[in-house]
Amino acid sequence: MKIGIIGGGINGLSCAWLLAQKGHQVQVYERHTIMNATSRASSKLLHGGLRYLENREFRLVRESLRERNDWIRRVPDLTNPLRLVMPIYQGGRRPAWMMAMGLFLYDHWAGHNDLPGTRRLTAAEVMQRDPLLNPNRLGGGFEFSEVQMDDYLLGLWVAEQAKAIGVTIREHAEVTTVDTHGGVALTNGETRYHDQIVNVAGPWALELLQRSQIDSPHRLDLVRGSHLILQHPCLQAFLFEVPGERRILFVLPWKEGTLVGTTEVRQTLHDAIACSSNEKNYLIDVYRYYFPNRQITVVETFAGLRPLLYTAKDPNKATREFAIHRTGQLTTVLGGKWTTALALARIITDMIQKSLVA
Ligand SMILES: Cc1cc2nc3c(=O)[nH]c(=O)nc-3n(C[C@H](O)[C@H](O)[C@H](O)COP(=O)(O)OP(=O)(O)OC[C@H]3O[C@@H](n4cnc5c(N)ncnc54)[C@H](O)[C@@H]3O)c2cc1C
Incomplete structure (x- = not known):
């Protein structure tokens, strides 16, 4: 045909x-x-999508974890296992028991692969990963596996x-x-x-x-997502809660620098697909909240438009x-x-x- x-x-x-x-x-x-x-404007993760468990997208997470294994098997040279740390702060939205449950399912559904399983970390262990991390009210954290690629x-x-x-x-x-x-x-x-x-x-x-x-x-719900690339090398990949929001933020190694993202801004096809100054400031503010003493220089920004199915008022829940x-x-x-x-x-x-x- x-x-x-x-x-x-x-x-x-x-x-x-x-x-x-x-x-x-x-x-x-x-x-x-x-x-x-x-x-080409993604967060560069082949992932199950831990956050989608909160939206009860169990089928999707399971399928994505299977697909993640498939990509590593097919293209080992262009896919890199990555250990991410999710710090748990007192008063955060996602208590340790909730994260432990989500990550248990994540490991279980990932099935047999060579990626190490989830590990619970003490606050001191989390601080060792990046000594400039904000230590106030830090209760510990979890370390888990994801896979990074050059999209x-x-x-x-x-x-x-x-x-x-x-x-x-x-x-x-x-x-x-x-x-x-x-x-x-x-x-x-x-x-x-x-x-x-x-x-x-x-x-x-x-x-x-x-x-x-x-x-x-x-x-379709067209939702822009922007990222920043910071000049300094990333000592540790992190997943953070955005303070006061349901959203999460990735801080990932990217080439010699650090990738920070992302945002969710509804737009039309007529609007530019580019990181706005509001989004840039938002990402910098969240990053600074977690790393108040780090000097940061933004070397690049990029944005992509998510073609999401319109299923929720809040694009975060789509x-x-x-x-x-x-x-x-x-x-x-x-x-x-x-x-x-x-x-x-x-x-x-x-x-x-x-x-x-x-
Ligand atoms: C900020 C952000 C972060 C993301 N992070 C991740 C992630 O980490 N992991 C993950 O799994 N997913 C992620 N996603 C989702 C993922 O990137 C998208 O689902 C996926 O890239 C969509 O691919 P696509 O081929 O459908 O669309 P596109 O990559 O947009 O491709 C569509 C193509 O169609 C072409 N085109 C359009 N109109 C025409 C026409 N009339 N004639 C000819 N060509 C046309 C365009 O030029 C374009 O090249 C992210 C998305 C965004 C926006």
Whole structure:
């Protein structure tokens, strides 16, 4: 079958790779260059998403942990195990018993892998990890395993695997409209026909449907997330509670510096996808709360737009699950996570394989 994929982010590339493995002739259309948008602006974690346990997203966390294992197994050179410390402060939102329960499930669902399990730490042990950490009311903490990746390089790796088995990737090829009979119209006036089209244009997927006058049962909640890169090396990866909020903050090693993120700001596709000065100040304030005596220099900022399914008033509570919507020969994907891109691609591939025998 001839399959057209719209979007060269991690979801589009993963779908292209797995569909080509089934012998399909796959063409990816990417309006800029591959891996230029959301998939390159993530927190760079292949993770279960400990925080999603609070939203009772048990299925998603379990699947993400399985997918995390799969990425480490497939691409050991581009995935790095990371030990994160979550300090527990007196008066915090998440008491030690709650964290212990969540991390017990996390380790259990992660199953057999080479990552070390969770360990409880005393306050003195937490302070040893980074002596500049705020010691006031620190009661101890937990150390647990996650996996870090370079989202851009790992995405390019997937693209290389796809190209090696025949996928063609057309960059600077913007799709203006699609139809439900396999038609893809490009900005240069060309129209291409495929047996199946997969619209995986991330935050732009719904806009493409609207432009093509195709209805969708779903709504997207576009929520910007920004990160800072600080100049100093990161002594220890941390997960912190944002004081007075339900949100959490990552402090992670990134190349020679420290990655701090993220934020949640609703926006439209017309607004710039860039870290605002408010977000920068917010991230600096939270970082300073935990490291009041560290000199900080911001060397870079970046932002991405989460294409979340609209499921909650508070974007922090919105699901990270994806939804798949089919009309005729057109399949649209909305939502999702980096970690679960191959799980999504397996579902899309199965659906397309089944349509072959139907
Ligand atoms: C701040 C932030 C942090 C995150 N952290 C993590 C994390 O640590 N771990 C995790 O698992 N997930 C994380 N995520 C989620 C994850 O990054 C996204 O779910 C994932 O990258 C979405 O990939 P995608 O391929 O669907 O979208 P994108 O990467 O946005 O790709 C869509 C592509 O479609 C192209 N396109 C759009 N319109 C057209 C058109 N008309 N014609 C042709 N091409 C088009 C775009 O140029 C783009 O390249 C994070 C997200 C954000 C925003």
